[in-house]
Amino acid sequence: MTKVVVFTDGSSRGNPGPGGYGAVLRCYDPTGKLYERELSAGYARTTNNRMELMGVIAALEALKRPCEVEVHSDSQYVVNAFNQHWVDGWKRRGWKNAKKEPVKNPDLWMRLLDAMAPHQVKFVWVRGHAGTDLNERCDQLAVAAATAPRATLLDDEGFAD
Template sequence: MRVIVFTDGSSRGNPGPGGYGAVLRYTDAAGTLHERELSAGYAHTTNNRMELMSVIAALECLRRPCEVEVHSDSQYVVNAFNKHWVSGWQRRDWKNAKKEPVKNPDLWKRLLKAMEPHDVSFVWVRGHAGAELNERCDHLAVKAATAPKATLLTDEGFTD
């Protein structure tokens, strides 16, 4: 099964309230297009954490191994895989090239685990450039980030 995923994260302040949005699409053997939208908001987080959560949420909702093409406007996420930053971080025990701790290691590890059963590729898309599904994800992420405070989740792994 081939799934196309668009993702986006948002933070109202960085850090501040944040949210993510994801749209998953696949076409079944009969030619029927299926689409699913995901989003959630968090009380205190960062944009990069929400960019990561959008991909994690999309991959974690898949019920069987898939070929997944992730479209994201986050160079942070896309370059981490396409430029092999993640493999370097793992070799250096989650330190970057400057030997400093990598930010968001909890989410990077969770993302790697979510990727395990799938064949995942990453495609960078320019944000706010009219790509329909990227714009939809942005809308979902902003709506989640600006939801009433009482409905926002706690980002357990976030530290200032």
């Protein structure tokens, strides 16, 4: 199984406001040759947490076959949802949190779970803006996407104020 290392980040200018995500995927072929792919997109009105989720979703959806994936994110929201098994509880409770309130962004959590299904995924938290090269690159991609001209930004159809 191919091992892929993914770094992701999300950004929004206002929360809500224009936002974007960035992702960098890296893997080596059997000869040791490095392959790298960058992904990003911007949205007209969204939130930072939605963009953090979209970075991971976009990276996983870009994979063409089942892989062993190590996702690095500076979003504790995303990483803890899996490493602390919050998602398992949300699903058991019908997408309600421990306070019996609706979970935010259920559309993206479900999409992320679908994107993860064919893969073996491990989440690793990295401190943001701490000089980690690929995390910094993802931040640059996310900010550039969020600040792109309005006419080029996508609609975040699942976002509701």
